[in-house]
Amino acid sequence: MLPLRFSSEPDLEVTLKLELRGITKRFGPVVANDGIDLVIRPGEIHALLGENGAGKSTLMNVLYGLYQPDDGLILIDDISVAFRGPRDAMVAGIGMVHQHFMLIPVFTVAENVELGHEQTRRLGFLDHRKARRLVAEVSARYGLDVPPDALVADLPVGVQQRVEIVKALIRNANVLILDEPTAVLTPRETDDLMQVMRALRDGGTSIVFITHKLREVRAVADRITVIRRGAVVGEALPSASSAELASMMVGRPVLLTVDKGVATPGEPVLQVESLRVVNQNGQVAVDDVSFSVRSGEIYAVAGVQGNGQTELTESLIGLNRPTAGRIRIDGDDVTGESVDGILSRGVGYVPEDRSHDGMVAGFTIAENLVLDIFDQAPFAKGMSLDLKSIGDNAEHRVQEFDIRTPSIHANASTLSGGNQQKLVLARELSRPLRILVVAQPTRGVDVGSQEFVHRRIIEERDSGAAVVLISSELDEVLALADRIAVMYRGRIIGEVPAGTSAEQIGLLMAGAGNEPAQGGPASGTAGEAP
Amino acid sequence: MSQDEPRRADQPAAGGVPPVTPAGAARPSLGTRMLDAVRYGNTAVLTLLALLVAIVVGALLIAVADPTTRAAAQYFFSAPMDTFSAAARAIGGGYASLFEGAIYNPATASKGTLAGVLGPISETLVNATPLILGGLSVGLAFRAGLFNIGGQGQIIMGAIFAGYVGFAWHLPVVLHLIVAVIAGIVGGALWGGIAGLLKARTGAHEVITTIMLNYIAFNLLAFLLGLRGFQRPPYGQAISNVVDSNAQLPPLLGNGLRVHAGLFVALLAALGVWWLLSRSTLGFQLRAVGANQFAARTAGMSVERSYTVVMLIAGALCGLAGASQILGTNSAITQDIDAGIGFDAITVALLGRATPGGTVLAGLLFGALRAGGVQMQSSTGIPIDLVQVIQSLIVLFIAAPALIRSIFHLRAATGGLGTQLAKGWNG
Numbered sequence A: 001m002l003p004l005r006f007s008s009e010p011d012l013e014v015t016l017k018l019e020l021r022g023i024t025k026r027f028g029p030v031v032a033n034d035g036i037d038l039v040i041r042p043g044e045i046h047a048l049l050g051e052n053g054a055g056k057s058t059l060m061n062v063l064y065g066l067y068q069p070d071d072g073l074i075l076i077d078d079i080s081v082a083f084r085g086p087r088d089a090m091v092a093g094i095g096m097v098h099q100h101f102m103l104i105p106v107f108t109v110a111e112n113v114e115l116g117h118e119q120t121r122r123l124g125f126l127d128h129r130k131a132r133r134l135v136a137e138v139s140a141r142y143g144l145d146v147p148p149d150a151l152v153a154d155l156p157v158g159v160q161q162r163v164e165i166v167k168a169l170i171r172n173a174n175v176l177i178l179d180e181p182t183a184v185l186t187p188r189e190t191d192d193l194m195q196v197m198r199a200l201r202d203g204g205t206s207i208v209f210i211t212h213k214l215r216e217v218r219a220v221a222d223r224i225t226v227i228r229r230g231a232v233v234g235e236a237l238p239s240a241s242s243a244e245l246a247s248m249m250v251g252r253p254v255l256l257t258v259d260k261g262v263a264t265p266g267e268p269v270l271q272v273e274s275l276r277v278v279n280q281n282g283q284v285a286v287d288d289v290s291f292s293v294r295s296g297e298i299y300a301v302a303g304v305q306g307n308g309q310t311e312l313t314e315s316l317i318g319l320n321r322p323t324a325g326r327i328r329i330d331g332d333d334v335t336g337e338s339v340d341g342i343l344s345r346g347v348g349y350v351p352e353d354r355s356h357d358g359m360v361a362g363f364t365i366a367e368n369l370v371l372d373i374f375d376q377a378p379f380a381k382g383m384s385l386d387l388k389s390i391g392d393n394a395e396h397r398v399q400e401f402d403i404r405t406p407s408i409h410a411n412a413s414t415l416s417g418g419n420q421q422k423l424v425l426a427r428e429l430s431r432p433l434r435i436l437v438v439a440q441p442t443r444g445v446d447v448g449s450q451e452f453v454h455r456r457i458i459e460e461r462d463s464g465a466a467v468v469l470i471s472s473e474l475d476e477v478l479a480l481a482d483r484i485a486v487m488y489r490g491r492i493i494g495e496v497p498a499g500t501s502a503e504q505i506g507l508l509m510a511g512a513g514n515e516p517a518q519g520g521p522a523s524g525t526a527g528e529a530p
Numbered sequence B: 001m002s003q004d005e006p007r008r009a010d011q012p013a014a015g016g017v018p019p020v021t022p023a024g025a026a027r028p029s030l031g032t033r034m035l036d037a038v039r040y041g042n043t044a045v046l047t048l049l050a051l052l053v054a055i056v057v058g059a060l061l062i063a064v065a066d067p068t069t070r071a072a073a074q075y076f077f078s079a080p081m082d083t084f085s086a087a088a089r090a091i092g093g094g095y096a097s098l099f100e101g102a103i104y105n106p107a108t109a110s111k112g113t114l115a116g117v118l119g120p121i122s123e124t125l126v127n128a129t130p131l132i133l134g135g136l137s138v139g140l141a142f143r144a145g146l147f148n149i150g151g152q153g154q155i156i157m158g159a160i161f162a163g164y165v166g167f168a169w170h171l172p173v174v175l176h177l178i179v180a181v182i183a184g185i186v187g188g189a190l191w192g193g194i195a196g197l198l199k200a201r202t203g204a205h206e207v208i209t210t211i212m213l214n215y216i217a218f219n220l221l222a223f224l225l226g227l228r229g230f231q232r233p234p235y236g237q238a239i240s241n242v243v244d245s246n247a248q249l250p251p252l253l254g255n256g257l258r259v260h261a262g263l264f265v266a267l268l269a270a271l272g273v274w275w276l277l278s279r280s281t282l283g284f285q286l287r288a289v290g291a292n293q294f295a296a297r298t299a300g301m302s303v304e305r306s307y308t309v310v311m312l313i314a315g316a317l318c319g320l321a322g323a324s325q326i327l328g329t330n331s332a333i334t335q336d337i338d339a340g341i342g343f344d345a346i347t348v349a350l351l352g353r354a355t356p357g358g359t360v361l362a363g364l365l366f367g368a369l370r371a372g373g374v375q376m377q378s379s380t381g382i383p384i385d386l387v388q389v390i391q392s393l394i395v396l397f398i399a400a401p402a403l404i405r406s407i408f409h410l411r412a413a414t415g416g417l418g419t420q421l422a423k424g425w426n427g
Helices: A056-063 A086-091 A109-114 A128-141 A157-170 A187-202 A214-220 A242-250 A309-316 A339-343 A354-358 A387-400 A417-428 A447-462 A474-480 A502-509 B030-039 B043-065 B067-074 B080-102 B114-143 B151-168 B175-202 B206-224 B262-279 B281-291 B293-298 B303-329 B341-351 B356-380 B385-399 B401-407 B417-426
Strands: A018-027 A030-040 A045-050 A071-076 A079-081 A094-097 A175-179 A206-211 A223-228 A231-236 A268-278 A284-294 A298-302 A324-329 A347-350 A435-439 A466-471 A483-488 A491-497
Touching (some): A018 A056, A030 A045, A045 A056, A086 A094, A094 A157, A109 A157, A157 A175, A157 A187, A187 A206, A187 A502, A242 A447, A268 A309, A268 A466, A284 A466, A298 A474, A309 A435, A447 A474, A491 A502, B043 B080, B043 B401, B114 B151, B114 B281, B151 B206, B262 B303, B281 B303, B356 B385
Parallel strands (some): A435 A466
Antiparallel strands (some): A483 A491
C-alpha cells in the first residue's frame, strides 16, 4: 500500500534529485538507449527533446520501472535504486502521465484517483470522502481545477490530463514524467498545461517533459536535453533558437519554414454540400459541412482532434456513407460511391492513422507501394501479379521518396514513422491526382522528413491537384494552407484566408466562433472567394 | 516451410525481430544467418523445437501410463534402474511401433512384397491426403483473416455431393470421376460460402456460423443415411450405396495398397493455393484483408467480397477432402466420414504456419502420427489417444512460443503467425 499524502502542506524537503547514469536498453539487436546520462534537479522543468523513435519514451519507461535497463544506474539523491515495476517507481516518488490516459471513463475523478490505492474505513468500506477531499485539496493548491465528483467521460481532454496529474501528485510524486502531453490539447489547453507545470515546479515538483515540439520546449523548459538515436547529443537552454534545437534533434540543419509560391487556383474540383455524417456511436460527427476546393490550392481543415475531421475525411473517400448532403468530384455526384470508385477518379488519400489505415504492416514495402493499384497494369497480368513490375516500381519509389530501408522486401513495420509516411505518400502520389486528401501528414514524422512531406504536398498543389489538408498542428496549417477552415464539434465554424494569425485560429479551434458559420444548407460554394 | 513466399527469403526471420542491417551493408554469411535464426527464434526452428518438446512430454506420458514402469516405480529407491529401464523399454517400444506403422516396418518388409515394404508409407499418405486439403482450407481462410472451424461440415457436404454423384449417376469412365470430384468441390464450397456470405452480409462471426453448419451437415448426413436411394440396401446399417468404380480415385501403387490419386489432388491443390496466395491479384487482396482489413478497405478493396470468396474457396478445399475420402479411401459414406479431419485440419494449418508448403509437411506428419498410432495401439497397447495428446502438445507449444523460447533460452522476439493463429478468435 502506497502512502497517500495526508496533509495539504507542500513538503518541500522531500524533493529529490534524480540521476540516470549510463542507461542502456536493447531490444534484440536494436539499441534504444545507448549509455544515457541525465540529471533531473529538484524543482526544474526538464525537457527531453527528440524525434519520434529517438528513445525518449524507452528511457522514461526505464525510469518508471516498466523496462529493466540492460546497463546503467538510476540514482535518487545519489543512492542507486532498482525498480522492478511502476509501483517501486511510485513509492520512490516518480509519477508518470502517459500519452494515452489510464482512466476509467465511467468512474468519477475521485474514484479514478483512488483506484488501485483504495483507502478503506472499518469493515472494508471505501473511504470515498477522503479521496474526494484529497482531490479537492491538490487541485486547489496547484490551480488544477479538477472537480472530484465529475465523471471522467464528461470532462474535456485537457481536464482528464490534469486528473492524471492529480493522481500522480496524490501518490507523492516528486518527479512527474509527462509523455507528449500536448499532443491531444488545443493551443489554449496547452497554455493552461504550461501554467500548471510552472505552478508544480514552483511547488517543488520536478517535471520531465517529453516532446518533439520546439515551441513548447522553448516556452516552458528550464533545461533541455536533446536525444538522437538513443543517445544524448547535448544540452540546451530555452534561449536557444528553434533552428538550433531542430538541427540538434535531426543532426543536420533543417528548414523550418516551407518555401511556397502563390497559389493559382483553377476550377472547383471537390465540392461538399451540407454534409452530415453519423458515426458508429450514433452521434452526429459531421454536421452540415459545406466547402469547395479548387485545383491548385491547399484547403486546410484545422481543429483539435476529434471534432469530426476523421469522419469528414472518411466520407470524402467513400469509407463512410453520409446521412445527408452531397459530395461532387468534377461536378459528378459521388456520394455513396465505393472507395475503389472514388480513388479511381484520381483521388489520393493519406489517412491520419497510417499504420492502421494506410499500410499493411506485415506486407513488404514493395507490396505496400501497390496496395491500391495492384490489380491494374502493369502490376497485374490477368489474374497474376507481375512481381517484376511491382519490384521495379518499389525500387523507383524508394529512391524517389528517399525511403530508408535495407530492402524493398523488408516488411513495412520495420520502417520508422517518417519512412512509413513517405511510403504512403509515395504510393498515393505515384498516379496522377485530381484531389489529394492528406490527414495529419506529419504526425509522428521526424522533423527531417516533415520538410520533405510538406514539400511534396506543395508540389502536388502546384501540379494542379486540389489538396485537402486535415491537421491539428496549427504550425502545419499556417505553413501550408491557402485557405483555412476550422472545425469544431462537427461544424466548420469559420473559414479564414492564409495569413490569419495563429491566435485567431486558436480561438476558433477552441470553439470561440465569433464569425458566423459559413456554408448554409443551400450554398455549395461557401468560401468560394478567399 | 515458407516456400510459398520467396519474397521472404532474404528476410532473416519471418516471425522474429529482423536484425536491422544498415543499407548497403554486406549480406551476413549463411552461418551467421542460421545462428540468428536459432537465437531469435526463427519460425521453422520454433516449430521443430515445439515438435521435440511434444515428443519428450509424450515419452513421459508413455512411461507414466506403462504398468510395468509403474510397478517398478513402487520400489524405486531400492532399485532405481528398474524403473528407468522399464520406462525406456515402454518409450522405445511405443515410438518404434509408431515408426513401424507410419514409415517402415522391418517385420512386414521382410516378406518382400510391395505391400509389406510400402504399406506403412501408404497408410501415412492415405491419412495425410485429407489433412493436407483440410489444412490448406483452414490456412487459406486464416490468411484472409477468417477462422474456418467448419472443416467437418464442409468435408461432410463434399462427401455427400461427391458420393451421391458417384453412386446415383452412371457416367463413362474418367468423366464420372471428374464430375464426382467437381460435385464434392461444389458441396464444400456451398457450405463454406454460406458462412462467408453471412459474415459479409450480416457480420455474423464465422466461428459461430461454421460450428453451427457443422451440426447441420452432420445431422443432414444422419438423415440421408436413413433415406432410400441413399442408404445401401437392405437398409439395416447407416451406410450409403457404394460409389461406382468409374468414379473411384485410382490406387497409385496397385490394389494392395490404399494410397490413391487423391494425394495428387492434394498436392495440386497445395500448388494452387501457393499460386493464389503469392502470385495472384486475388490472393494479394485476400492477404491484405487478412493482415489489415482497415488498410485494405482504405485502399479500395471490398472486405465483404473477400470474405465470401475466401470461404467459397476454403469450403471447396474441404469439399475436395470429403470427395477424396469417399472416392478414394472409402467407397461408401458412413456417419463418421469426417473422422475428426475437419478439426485436425486446424492444427495442421497451425503447424504449417498457414503456408501451403508448411501445410503439406504438417499434413504428412499428422498423417504419419495417425497411421503409426494404429500400429502402436495394436502392438504395444499404448492407447491411440497418445497421438492426439502429442498433436495437441505440438500445437500448444506453437501457440505459446514464449514457452519454447524460455525452455531453450532463445531471445525474445515478436510473436509469429502461430501466436496470431492462437489469438485469432476475435478476427
